[in-house]
Structures are given as structure tokens and as C-alpha cells.
Amino acid sequence: MINDYIFILKAVCHTLTQTSSHQVLICRNYKGDVDMSEIDHFFTLLMQQEEEGLLCPVMSHGNVHFLWIKHSNLYLVATTNKNSNASLVYSFLYKLVEVFTEYFKELEEESIQDNFVVVYELLDELMDFGFPQTTDSKILQEYITQQGNKLEVAKTKVPTTVTNAVSWRSEGIRYKKNEVFIDVIESINVLVNANGSVMSSDIVGSIKLKTMLSGMPELRLGLNDRMLFALTGDKGKTTVTMEDVKFHQCVRLSRFESDRTISFIPPDGESELMSYRINTHVKPLIWIESVIEKFSHSRVEIMVKAKGQFKKQSVANNVEIRVPVPSDADSPKFKTSTGHAKYVPEKNLVVWSIKSFPGGKELLMRAHFCLPSVENHETEGRPPITVKFEIPYFTVSGIQVRYMKIIEKSGYQALPWVRYITQSGDYQLRTNT
């Protein structure tokens, strides 16, 4: 039903022969259906597709299908010969990366070889006969550890959490001081056309928790959600309409569906409680006007004007405006009104960094590059200007945490702390040249 094999491969480049091949670092066969040597076809296909410039995350050879993702220089490949649930396979592969990363800090060739025994154990525990099982790394760490030899028979028990309805939190957690930190982070995605019209914009918000609470606390989060207010008949307050909401598995979805209450038993430590999307058209917080003039065979002149279109009291921090330049440009010269500009030739970019950018201000940067007199024959794409920034103490949507109720049977008092931040997401402005 799901898949037969999970492979972790790496590409090996032979510098001498200018060819590349692959090496299986580790693999686990979950069923007997597919022959292991099938993986050889995967790499052949991959090379072929890369050459044609038509990569596809699903490939097939005969009746074997390869579903793969790439993590740094490793390929994680699942094979199947059935009509498997493809979205499940990809979700699982990404989960695999997550678990390995939490176990070994980095998922790379060395960490796999250094820990191959644990990797095998994990592969065994994460999936059985092609069915994903327990994939919560916090829980796994309770019974699959790297100090295997320390385990005494009497001590090793299956944590009840593994099969509990609350599979994400162990019992018996203790903190001296009970606190919850709530981060409300909103990312702005903007796509602006070369003529300055906003093609699409939306806000992707995320509420992250850092839970330091004892026992099995019941939490309830209150937001100024318009749907909730409509249900309860509250009026006259600023509310926010969330287009789509996604929750951590701890949140009782059916409860939310019926009365918009966000109630849950939180995982311990850091987690993303929920994410939401808001479709309202927002004014791009940092507006960019650019003039890029290219004089063939001689020079490129760039003028970028950035304007902070947010409240004067707010400040955007760590602003980075990345302006594309032709790959054959050289001898950069810059002039900026604030911040400093840097040429990053390996990315064909000018990066203009501004430590703090107050609202309402207008800043200017000029750049001058020389072009070689010989024409560059390769046609180049027209990458957009991208912008990075963060504005603390502020959310564009106006979403607010109204309360966080924490109830635990021992009756302790706990403090919620809330932080708001708005940052750039996928923030692109197309250019004319």
C-alpha cells in the first residue's frame, strides 16, 4: 500500500572521469516486493532528467516508482510498485529528515555512518511494512537512544505515550516555574509586477509555543478570530478573518470545527501550534522602486528607492534588499543614503543591508557596474528583487492573543508570554530588465 524501500543515497562525483554515480548509504526493505538493485535505475533516471532540465519528484522504471526528495547532498528515495499514497510518502520522507535532524543535529553522510545502528533502529520504528508508525522524535527519544548498552531489560518499557491518544506528550514532566511563551509570527508574501502593480499578496501566520509546564495541562487559546466573535455575538472589536487554519495534531479539530475553540494538551518544549493564511490585500510594507539601466558592452546603472510603508513608531530590522545584476558585471561602485551595499558575485546580486529602517522613511541606493565589451551569449533570466526584513511588536493582520487559559489538575499558576513579529516571506518584485 505505501512503499517497499527507503534509501538514503549520496551522489559521488568522480573528478577524474567527470562522471557521477551514487552510493547507497543505508537502506531498509519493508516488503519483499521490489529488488534492491532497482535503485540503480533511479540514479540513471535522475541524471537523464537533470540533463534535460526536466526534473520530476516521481520517476518510474518498469513497474517500480521512485519518489524522492533531496536534503543537502543526500537523496531520500522511497520505492513502490503499487498505487501508493504519494502525498503520504513525501510527508513521511520529510518527517524522516526532521527526526534524523533532531537526533543527529545534521542529516549528512557522516552523521548516518556515525550512527548507523540508531538509524536502523529508527527506520524500524518509524515504519512497519510500509506503514508509518510513531514519528514524534521527542517520544522516540524516550526509548530509542544512542546509549543502547545502558538499557537494562527491566528499565526498558514502551512509553505509554507511544500508543496513547496523547502521543505527543509524556507524563511526569516537571518544571519549577511554569511558563508558556507564545510567538505570533506573520510572514508577508508579495508578488509585484514590473509595472508596480501588486499581483498577489497574502499573510501566512504562525503561532509557536515554547511550553515549560508541568504535568498534563489543558490549554485554551483565545484569538480575536472573526468567526469566533460572530459565533459568540461579540461586536465592536477589531477582528481578523483567517482564510485557512492548520493545527498541530494536539489541537482538537472537531472542537474547533464546532465552536472555534482552540483547546489542546501542548507538546513539551518548542512546537508550532497553528498556522493560518489571510488573503486580505496588504500594502507591501517595504515598497521598492527600481531603475536598472543596462548599456550593452559598457555598464549597468541601478537605482533603488525603498520606502517603509508602515507606522512611524515601528522599525524594520535587519532589512536586506537583494537586487539582481548580470552575471558578467564587474567593478561595482555603490552609493547609499543609509546602510551599506555589497556585491555577491556568486549569486549575481547586490545586497543592500539596512540595520534599522524606520517607518515612513525613504532610502536610496545607487550602484554602477561595468560590462565587458564581449557579448555574453547565454541568455539570462530576470530574477526579481527580493526583500527580507522583520518588524517586531506588530502584526499586519492585527491578530491578537486575547487569553491563554492553563488548567492543570495540580492547580498551579502559570504565566503566558506573548511576542509579536512581522517578517518578510516570499517577497518578490519583478524588474523590467
Added chain:
Amino acid sequence: MEWASQLCENRGLGSKMTDSKYFTTTKKGEIFELKAELNSDKKEKKKEAVKKVIASMTVGKDVSALFPDVVNCMQTDNLELKKLVYLYLMNYAKSQPDMAIMAVNTFVKDCEDLNPLIRALAVRTMGCIRVDKITEYLCEPLRKCLKDEDPYVRKTAAVCVAKLHDINAQLVEDQGFLDTLKDLISDSNPMVVANAVAALSEIAESHPNSNLLDLNPQTINKLLTALNECTEWGQIFILDCLASYLPRDDRESQSICERVTPRLSHANSAVVLSAVKVLMKFMEMLPKDLDYYGTLLKKLAPPLVTLLSAEPELQYVALRNINLIVQKRPEILKHEMKVFFVKYNDPIYVKLEKLDIMIRLASQANIAQVLAELKEYATEVDVDFVRKAVRAIGRCAIKVEQSAERCVSTLLDLIQTKVNYVVQEAIVVIKDIFRKYPNKYESVIATLCENLDSLDEPEARAAMIWIVGEYAERIDNADELLESFLEGFHDESTQVQLQLLTAIVKLFLKKPTETQELVQQVLSLATQDSDNPDLRDRGYIYWRLLSTDPVAAKEVVLAEKPLISEETDLIEPTLLEELICHIGTLASVYHKPPSAFVEGSRGVQHKRLPPRTGSGESTETPDVGQSGPSEAPPAVIPSQGDLLGDLLNLDLAPPTATVPSVQPSMQMGAMDLLGGGLDSLLGGDIGGSPSMGAGLGAAPAAMPASLGSAPAVGGGLGDLFDLGGGVGMPTGSYVAPKTVWLLAMKAKGLEISGTFARRGGIIQMDLSLTNKAMSVMTDFAIQFNRNSFGLAPAGPLQVLTPLSPNQTIDVSLPLSTSGPVMKMEPLNNLQVAVKNNIDVFYFSCQYPLSLLFVEDGKMDRQVFLATWKDIPNDNEAQFQIKDIHLNSDVASNKLQGSNIFTIAKRTVEGQDMLYQSVKLTNGIWVLAEMRIQTGNPNYTLSIKCRAPEVCPFVYQCYELVLKN
């Protein structure tokens, strides 16, 4: 990550070496050394040795020689060591089955260990050892583990049943494990339920007909409860299982939907897609006028949009599925165009999919924005993406008429860029635009001609040649242009050759005086110097046409072409339905049914959407798959159907003496070569007899050319047009036995019984008049009231002799359909008045609608496709014809006898689909699709008609004809 940092410290201090050291030993005699270490007395040394063995195994070395030594290490209370030994066993047991038996005892013992982790580990590993001898010993431990007190062991045991089934299905059934597994669906632990569901679904897949899952409202309720509690993966298993359930009615369907919708808010994309699958499927059963139906539609859009912010591979799966959803239910995402705009850093596979969906969603409301985007994309650098963007502009022009002009000017701008592949793509799509909007944009031809030299791709060359031929009269130097192509005729691809042949023939017909030489040249190149049968056949047909009857040739070659349809690349409706049932799976990514890429799944039942309950609404989109205008080669012959259609309509009178132009010798050659071929090809069909299938079968050559490039439709179209000799001789229309219409007691002794018949195109009312009175009856006359189809007596009632007491006369009254019309209730009701010397009597009777099915009711394929699409969905009615034991050929033969014509038949995995047309005397066309599943006596009939009220009566006719 506290412990991880500890680990690093450990590493730094060197107190614990990492596992990588095991990979480094590659000296000679390694196996021998390992053997010694494995048999060491020291526990630590043993473990180190096993690790080395596993490391060697990981890098692909054969360490199977160490089998007995490793198995000896199995008896340990060190869990880590045990796991390693088990891992080794799984790998090598198959190659050493006899020695694997040595491990059985330990397995059995471990299954009773106090530690549930070990019990689970043992049962999990045993299931993975695919050695028959071992599986026998597995049964008892497995039985215990399935009832274990620890849910961790039970959930592992549940999966083990599926493993065992994979090795030895019979054993699993004999041991009653399936029943135990079914019991686990009611387990108190959600993880156990989820794994039991997963295992059962997996087993059920190899037993398509067994009712293993036995889904009923009670079990469904259990599953829905477990859905709220189990892990994300468990939720997917349960949702996928739910999707295979068929709710009893719309109410149950709604209540399941209500409990599944919260899953749309899950953070895991796979959970969301599986929930979408359940909802898309069950929605089918909800009446469209239900408020809830609308609510559900609205709820589906946001989560689908959010999927586009997932990882690129998941985005890709989501986009492939959205492509299906948009075709099935365009209303869900019609306002979400913007989210499909392509980002600069999207991977190419995401870009191409987004582009496809943008075109599907393009409408008058958003076309300006879409065009601006497409123009932007067309100037990017990625060749494949740019090509697709240019094509997309053409598709927009064809789809949204209001935008056509803007699209054309955008395309012209793009041609000015002179970027080679952009120009070529633009020319290909402009050709389609010409066909869609004839006589509107021909002013751009001059610009196109400027780019003739830069065209090096066959498709673009063929398109350009088509344009030159089609508009030869407006292009002064058309002959020069075509002649320039002719020089390298043999080096061109078939597509270009065919096109060149047709274009020159067109040119000749338009400007015969200057181009005789050219046409002779191309005809001889095609017929004498080519070994391509398509080309030769087409050459000969033209040759013969030109030599026998240039007027006819003109009619054929310059015939008005049917307009091309606006929607392209649509997936054929039955396939679409099946794919909707497979949302999220590989099938939905490939847009192919599982049977096309999974071995051994042939004969497995195809998933269908549930039939809609309540109103007789349509269950499918109207769009029958078509080869897109952008894919079809730019032939004057739009499809095989039309070619033959055109040829058949010819007046095939024997060639007269007036044979102008072409040299006599050539003509002789053509005649000889063709012999009676063409005559027999065409002759059989003179007079529009409905057995067109025979003609089609004889000329398959033209087909690949016109149908070759429609990958999304797959073999669908080919099948659609493949009339495998299904149509034979008509068996004659069915005539119902006479029934009594007028009782003697009500008509002073006159009894009338009768029936209706259609014989050779003439409608007849067959009457039996019986005199049950004591006196002689004379002076008969008959009259009809106004009726729905204007039926009226075409002559007087011919009862010549007086009707004596107890005498019966049979008369046939010819009817015409030119009488006054009035809609009757029911539609086929006929009120009749009969007069005799005694009195006037009134009665009413109902005629079968097949009476009105005319002999020329066979619709052209293209027209059928277009009409089917054109008729709104709401006009479709679905019926079941029960208990018919005919195969599709016999059925279609029978129906043809009553002028229900099968236009096309396709077979998809044992299910025959007949596409049929019927024309009524008043010109109403009725289109039908009949699905026949082999072995299933119940046919499904979908009828579409612009006058939907006739549908039930057409259905009656089907039933009547098929059952008699």
C-alpha cells in the same frame, strides 16, 4: 537538544567512538576474524563484532557466511544487540532458510518476554522473514500477540497479519487471523485501530472482491471516532479506507462529510489530501440544492490553496490533484487564480503544473491578469516553460473569445522577439486561433510569412504550411513558398509531408492555372517516391478525386472545417471519476488509472464515484475527452471521422467522360493501383446506411496522424474511435404486440387494439378492428388530436369492406409527422377519435418514442463530442437498465434496428462504453452513453438532450428494445 550535545561532548572526549569506525576495517581474512569475535565470551566484544557485521552488510558486502555465528548471539538480554541480530536475520534468512530455523526458538521465546518492546520486536521481525518454514511457527505467537495486553504489541501484531498474508494468504485465512484483525477495528486504542485498518486495506487490495473490510454504518462510526484520536498517519489510513465506502444515502454521506471536514485543518498535507478525497467522493451523493453542498464547496478551497505553501514535492502532488479537481468541480477554485501565479524560484515541475491550472481557470473575469502573467513567462529563459507559456496564450484566445484579439497581438509581439522557439510555438497556436475564429485575424499572415525560414521544428513547419495552403488565395507567392518546402520533401517528417501534400492540393484547387506542375510534382512524390502508407494513401485519394471529379474534390478538400472546441486536454469523464477516487495517490499524479502502471491489478474493479441520489442530476462533466486543437496536427482533415464523413457524402456517381487536367497516364496509374479499393471502401456506404463502422475499420491509416499527440487522454481517444466491428446488420425495429385501446363495451361493440411500428422510415399504426356488436359497421374514419410530435394520419383509414359481427380486420395506417403540434402529458400520449356509422369514439394510447427515431440519426463523432459538451449538465439523466444479458455488440446491433446508432465504443477494463445518438423526427438530437460491465446485467444509461423531457421516454425505448 541536550542529549545530542552530550553526545558531541562524548565524541570530543574520545570516551566513545562513533559507529563509523566499523566501516573502516577492510583487511584480508576479515570474515575469519569476525567469526572469532562473534564467538567471544566477552559480551562487549560480541556486540562490537555484530556491529561490524551489520556495517559490512550496509555497504553491500556479503557476510552471509557468518549466519550461524550471528544467530548464536541472539540469546541476549541486550536490546540493542538483539535488534542488530534481528536485522541481520531479516537480510539473510531467505538465502539460508535451513539455518534460519535455528532462530525460531528464540523468536517464540521472545514473543513471551516480559518486556513488551521485545515481544513487539520479535513479532515484527518474524513477519519480515519470508521463509515458509518459519511462518508456520509464527502462527501461535502471533495469535497471542494479537490479544496482548499492551497496545504497542497489538498494533505491531496487526501489521504482522498483513505481512504473513503477503507470504502465505491461505495460512492467514485458515488460521482465522482475518477475523481477529476485524475485531481489532473495535479496539480501545486508536493506534491499534489505525494499523488494523491499514492491514485490512492492504489485504483487501489483493482480494478485490472479498468484502473484507465489511464497512457498515457501525464500523464507519468506529473509524470516525478513532480518526479524532490517532496519529497523523493513522488518520490517513482511516481516511483512505473511508473513501472506499459507499454511503447508503445522501444523509449518511452528509454526516460522514461533516465529521471528516475538520481534518482539512490538519498540518500534514497528506491528511488534508486524503480528507479532500473522501469529501470529493461523497459530495457526489449530495443534492446540489442542499445548503450543505454549497458550504462544503466553500470549505474545500482554502485548504487546497494552503497546500501550495508546502514543500515543492508535496506542492507537485497537490497541483496534479488540483488539476483533476478543477476539471471535476471548477466552481471550487474559480476565484483563486492568483495563487497559481508562478514564482521565479518555483521548481520547473511546479511551474508547468501551475501554468496548466491557470489556463483551466482562465475566464473572462480574470483574463487580463492571466495574459499579463503569461506574457511575463514567455520572456523567461527556461525553454520548456516558455514554450508552454506561449501555447497557453493561444489556449486563452480559444477559450475566452473576448480576449482573442489581445492574445493575437501578444503573440505577434512575441514573434517580433525573433527568439526561435518562441516564434515556432506562436505559429503553432496562431494556426489554432485561425481555425477557431475564421476570417478574423488573417491580416497577420504577412508577419508570419516573414518567419518562414527560421522554422526548424516539424510542428511549426506543418502549421505554417497549413496556413499557407488554407489562405493560398490571399498570399500572392503561396506557390513559391510551398515550392520552397517541396525541395527537401523527403527529408521532412511525415507530419510536414502530409501537410504539404494537402496544402498544395488546396492551392491547386484555388489557383488551378498556375500550379498544375506543382501539384503533379507533389502527387508523384507522395505516391511513387514514398514508402509511408499514410502519405501514399492520402496522395492517391487526392489524385483520384482530382482526376475523376474536380468539383467533388473541391467540396471535399476545401470543405468548411468544424470549429475546434475551446477546452483542451480534458481528461475523459470516466477516467476523471476514477482518478478522483484516487486523490493523493500515484494514479492522481500520473493521471493514469492504477491498472495502467501497477502489475497484477488488471481485472481489479475500477473505482467509480457514487451515483447521485435524489434528483436525476448529472454525475459527470459534459466534456468528453478530445484531442486538443493545439496538439492535433494542422490537417485539413481534422479527424478521421470527418474525412470519411466528407468522403461518404460525395455523390459517387460513376465517373463521367469529362476528365480535365491531370495527364491520362497518371490517372490510369491511380485507377489501377486503387483498383476497386476506393470503390469498395466508399461504395458500401452509399445512401448513408448506418454501418459506417465498416468504412472506418478499413481506413485506420489516417488515425495516428490526427490522434497521436494527446497524452493526457492516453489511449482513450483511440479506443473511442475504435469501432471494432461492433456494428453489423440491423435486425429491424422492435414492434410491441397489440394491446386493446378501445373496449367494446365502451364503444358500442367496436373493439380496437393496436400497436405502432416504424418500417423503412415509415411510421405505421397497426390496428385490429373487431366488431363485437350484432350489426354491421361501415364508414370508418380516424382523426388524431394535436400531439407532441405532430403525428397525423397520412391517409384515410382503409376499411373497404363493411365489418360484419364477430369479424376482425387488420389495417395499417401510415402516419406523418407534419400534423399540428401540442405538448401532451405524458409526452407520448396520442388522443384518437374513430368514427363509424354508429358513433364517434375516443381513446388515447401511448406510442414508443422509437417511432420517431429517424434513419439518419447517426451523428458525426466530432459533432457528438461538441454537442455532448455543449448540452448543460443539468440536462443529463441517468437510468439503470436492469437484467440485460447481452454483450455490447449484440446490444448495439439491436438498438441500431430501432435507429439508435452507436457512434463509438470504447472499452476500459471490462467496461464497454457505447456512445450513441438518436435523432427525432422533429430534429431533436438525443445523445447517450451506455456503460456495460462484463458480467453485470445492469447497464447504466446516461442521456443528454437539449429537451430533457424526452429522456425518460428514450430510456423506455432502450429498455423495450433491449429486453425483447
